[in-house]
Amino acid sequence: MDHLDEKACKSAGMAVRDTLETINGKWKLLILLTLYKGGKRRFRELVKEINISPRVLSKELQELEMNKLISRTVCDTRPVTVEYELTPYCKTLSGVITAMKEWGEQHRVEILGKKAE
Numbered sequence: 256m257d258h259l260d261e262k263a264c265k266s267a268g269m270a271v272r273d274t275l276e277t278i279n280g281k282w283k284l285l286i287l288l289t290l291y292k293g294g295k296r297r298f299r300e301l302v303k304e305i306n307i308s309p310r311v312l313s314k315e316l317q318e319l320e321m322n323k324l325i326s327r328t329v330c331d332t333r334p335v336t337v338e339y340e341l342t343p344y345c346k347t348l349s350g351v352i353t354a355m356k357e358w359g360e361q362h363r364v365e366i367l368g369k370k371a372e
Contacts, residue, residue, distance in 0.1 A: 274351065282305065282312070283315055283318070285305050287324065287345065288352070289304050290340060290341045291352070295340040296339055296340070297336050297338050298313075323344050324341070324342060325340065325341055328340075
């Protein structure tokens, strides 16, 4: 990172904190990655694919929707089903996620001396 003056450094810190607060936790990135890879998913499909409890998934999905990263569609079916998909705004995170993946791979090699399987 280039040398930043105090004001720019504080601003960068706030931006990084905002990003981390939006995608933090054990589950949010896994939910987003599942939707990136597989597209639109129903609630029960997400529970099964991610191996997450319905209660926790519901909370995480609410937060992701609140931050405009996913959209929720109630389907006109019996019983009622709900589908989730990434918003166009969420797709702006793809560079961040790719960078995290690449750094994680390098870190694994640096620390463990081997690539992920």
